Amino acid sequence: MNVSYVAIYKWIQKYVTLMKDYVDTLHPELSRVWHADETKVNVRGQWVWLWHLMDGDTRFLLANHVSQGRTVADAREAFREAKAVGKTDARVLLTDGLGSYGPDYLSQV
Numbered sequence: 191m192n193v194s195y196v197a198i199y200k201w202i203q204k205y206v207t208l209m210k211d212y213v214d215t216l217h218p219e220l221s222r223v224w225h226a227d228e229t230k231v232n233v234r235g236q237w238v239w240l241w242h243l244m245d246g247d248t249r250f251l252l253a254n255h256v257s258q259g260r261t262v263a264d265a266r267e268a269f270r271e272a273k274a275v276g277k278t279d280a281r282v283l284l285t286d287g288l289g290s291y292g293p294d295y296l297s298q299v
Contacts, residue, residue, distance in 0.1 A: 221247035222281035224272065226291060228260060241268035245276070246284065252276050265290040 223246030231240050233256075241255040241264070252272035257264035265288075273279060285291045 218245075218248050218250045220245045220250060220252075220276050220278065222278065223247065223284065224252065224276075224280035224282070225284045226265075226268070227286060228265075228268075228288065239264065241265070243268055243272040246282070260288070260290055262290045 225244045225246055226242070228239050228241045230237055232238075239257045239260050241253065241257065242251065243253040244251055252275045253268050255264070255268035255271055257267065283291065
């Protein structure tokens with residue numbers, strides 16, 4: 191069987207759309223405990239920071255955020271994304287202690 195890469199690409203697009211439509215209907219019961227971490231990754235020869243926020247109980251990914259730096263503003267943007275998805279604030283935040291997270295991040299996000 192000879193299948194063109196265009197046919198495969200169209201198939202992928204079709205099923206990714208179907209999966210996204212289904213996943214968008216899911217609303218997991220999230221805890222108020224979040225885990226946050228960041229890592230430096232190389233994207234096309236440029237180093238950027240990838241931020242992840244995850245629910246502590248369900249391991250539901252609340253946010254993936256890419257930034258040029260590792261500043262307080264970058265951390266806050268990641269938390270804004272997580273709050274929009276989780277529709278709530280974290281009561282407990284577990285991190286590696288990076289200063290950008292700050293002790294009062296919740297009151298300023």
